Amino acid sequence: MIELDAVSRRYDGGPPALQDVTLSVPRGQALAIVGPSGSGKSTLLNLLAGLDRPSAGTVTVDGVRVHELGEAASAKYRRATIGLVFQFFNLLDDLTVADNVVLPAWLAGVAKAAAQRRAAELLDTLGIARHARAYPGRLSGGERQRVAVARALMNRPALLLADEPTGALDSASGEDVRELLTGLRAEGQTIVLVTHDLRLADAVATRTVELLDGRVVADGTTPTGAAAIGVAP
Ligand code: ADP
Secondary structure: EEEEEEEEEEEOOOOOOOEEEEEOOOOEEEEEEEEOOOHHHHHHHHHHHHOOOOOEEEEEEEEEHHHOOHHHHHHHHHHHHEEOOOOOOOOOOOOOOHHHHHHHHOOOOHHHHHHHHHHHHHHHHOOOHHHHHOOHHHHOHHHHHHHHHHHOOOOOOOOEEEEEEOOOOHHHHHHHHHHHHHHHHHHHEEEHHHHHHHOHHHHHHHHEEEEEEEEEEEEEEEEHHHHHHHOOO
């Protein structure tokens, strides 16, 4: 599903943000990327999302050579292939919850009735149907993150990318999001999760890659993740 081959990303004047990263992620794997601040986690996520280009190496996701995409093609790739969940939700405050969720489908040209049906199903599944007509500003952080996850799932993404999804939440809401992502993992959703939250990584991920100074310094199957899917660690 994901193939990174000898990927480096260098910003002008600084040390490399990523150095020679080679990584292969099969479909259905839930991968956590951990490491201290500045180790290259967001850079890696941005490359997978087609929001940034490597200085060297290749990035292939679901058969798409992401490093070769221009701006329009990468926007289309994101709509078709990627679901994105951010620390601070990134919802549009002047759209209702339902419209936030349906928006990616409209942008992808899905017929309105079908899109609305799918949005309603997702809101129901994620336990936020009663807020469909509310504006995000009226919701708690945990509820907003559920809306953001619903939006991310709207176009049935091959790859769900989550950047510190519990970073702005209290512990109870964080636990909700943890359960939600764990459930998606169990359903076979391919997930790449960047987090400082080791409980989240342990619960959701079946594999953890640690970055330091832009290099992979550890790569292993996580015991909890392995146990959770019934495989001996
Ligand atoms: P993390 O997400 O692990 O905190 P980042 O990927 O954000 O790390 O950053 C890795 C390195 O790249 C850091 O040294 C950071 O300062 C640098 N960096 C990230 N984005 C930029 C940018 N737009 N311009 C210059 N340097 C950047």
